[in-house]
Amino acid sequence: MTASADLLLFVKSAGVGEQHQYAHSNGHRPMSLMELARNLSEQGLVHLVQKRDRNGFAYIAVRTSQPFYAAAE
Incomplete structure (x- = not known):
């Protein structure tokens, strides 16, 4: 998995305040x-x-409370 894909997966699944070193x-x-x-x-x-x-x-990216809405598939 690429670093970009890892970052997007983090944003999609992380809770508020979780951190990811990208x-x-x-x-x-x-x-x-x-x-x-x-x-x-x-x-x-x-x-x-x-x-x-x-x-x-x-x-480091720190997840906010803003909801993540994926584009329609």
């Missing part, structure tokens, strides 16, 4: 993943947090 500053961060995270934040589905650790920064 990237790290010392690893590969595809622009599409970072844009997806920003888009989810703009929709009010997650808060984006950078947390400093020994190796750099962890990029």
